[in-house]
Amino acid sequence: MDLFLAQFAKLFPEINLALGAGIMIFSRFLGLMQFAPGFNRKEMPTIARLSFSLMITIITASVIKVQPFPEHSSMLLCILLNYLFGALIGYIANCVIATITAAGDMINTQMGLSSAMVLDPTTRAQTSIIGNLFTLVGVIIFMSIGGLYWLIDAFIRSFEIFPMYGVAIPLEKIINLDYLVLITSNILVVGMQIAAPVLLATLGQDIILGTISKTAPQVNVFQMSFLFKPVMGALILTWILPMLINVITDYISSFSNIF
Numbered sequence: 001m002d003l004f005l006a007q008f009a010k011l012f013p014e015i016n017l018a019l020g021a022g023i024m025i026f027s028r029f030l031g032l033m034q035f036a037p038g039f040n041r042k043e044m045p046t047i048a049r050l051s052f053s054l055m056i057t058i059i060t061a062s063v064i065k066v067q068p069f070p071e072h073s074s075m076l077l078c079i080l081l082n083y084l085f086g087a088l089i090g091y092i093a094n095c096v097i098a099t100i101t102a103a104g105d106m107i108n109t110q111m112g113l114s115s116a117m118v119l120d121p122t123t124r125a126q127t128s129i130i131g132n133l134f135t136l137v138g139v140i141i142f143m144s145i146g147g148l149y150w151l152i153d154a155f156i157r158s159f160e161i162f163p164m165y166g167v168a169i170p171l172e173k174i175i176n177l178d179y180l181v182l183i184t185s186n187i188l189v190v191g192m193q194i195a196a197p198v199l200l201a202t203l204g205q206d207i208i209l210g211t212i213s214k215t216a217p218q219v220n221v222f223q224m225s226f227l228f229k230p231v232m233g234a235l236i237l238t239w240i241l242p243m244l245i246n247v248i249t250d251y252i253s254s255f256s257n258i259f
Contacts, residue, residue: 020075021066024164026057027079029155031086036151037097037142040090056152064159078165085162085169089154093147095183096255097138100248101127102191104134110195110202111233130237141249183255194247201236202229 030053033039039049069075108128127135162169192199205228 017066017068018061020069021061021164022057023075024078024082025060026053028082028086028158028164029053029056029060031083031088032090032151032155033086035087035090035094037094037139037147039151040094041139056155060156060159063156067163067165070165074167077167081162081166081169082164085158086155088169089151089158092180092183093151093154095187096252097135097142099187099190099251100138100194101131101135102187103194104128104131106191106195107134107198107233107237110199110229112229137245138248138252141245142252145249145253147252190251194244194251197240198233198236202233205229205232 030049033049033053038044105128108130111130113129209228
C-alpha cells in the first residue's frame with residue numbers, strides 16, 4: 001500500500017497534493033462543526049454536515065496556499081491535530097452561547113420549573129425548558145447577525161496560525177488567557193445580568209409570600225408559590241423578551257473579534 005501511494009504521488013503530483021490538503025481541511029472543519037453553535041445541533045442531518053464540510057473543503061483548498069505533505073510525518077497525527085484544532089475553535093465560539101443557556105437555567109430554577117426537564121439531543125443530557133429555549137434563541141441570533149461568516153472566516157485564517165501539516169498546536173498564538181477567562185467567567189456574570197429581571201420579580205414575590213406566611217399562618221403559602229411563580233415568571237419573560245433579544249444581540253456582537 002505504501003509503495004502504491006508513493007508511485008501515485010510521483011505519477012499524479014497535483015492530485016496527490018490536492019487530496020492530502022483536502023483530508024486535512026475536511027478533518028479540521030469536522031472538528032469545528034462538532035462544537036460550533038448551530039453546527040453542533042443534532043437536528044442537522046449527518047449527510048448535510050458532510051456535504052457542507054466537503055463544499056467548504058473545496059472552497060478553502062482553492063483559497064489557501066496548499067503545501068506538499070512533509071516527509072517522515074504521520075498522516076494520522078496530522079489528521080488528529082487538525083480535528084482537535086477545529087474543535088478548539090468551535091468550543092471557544094460555543095462559550096458565547098453557553099452564557100445565554102446559563103441565563104435560561106437560572107430563570108428556569110427561579111420559576112420553580114426544575115422538575116420539568118427535557119432531553120437535549122445536542123448534549124445528550126437533561127436540560128431545563130427555559131434554558132433550551134434561550135439556547136435556540138441564542139443560536140438563531142448568532143446566525144442572523146453573521147455568526148456563520150465569522151466561523152468560516154476564522155476557519156480560513158486558522159491555517160495561517162496552525163499549518164495543515166503542523167505537529168504541535170501553538171496554544172499561545174490561539175488563546176489569550178485573559179480573554180479566555182473573560183469569556184468563561186461571563187457564563188455566570190452575564191448570565192445573571194440577562195436573568196436579573198425575572199430573578200428580581202420572583203424574589204419580590206417570595207418576600208411577599210413570606211410576609212403572608214408570617215401574618216396569616218393558616219394560608220398554605222407553599223402551594224400558592226407553585227401557582228404564582230411560574231405564571232409571574234412567564235409574564236415577566238414575555239414582557240422583557242424583545243429587550244432581551246437586543247441584549248443578547250449586543251453581547252454576541254461584542255465578541256465578534258474573537259473569530
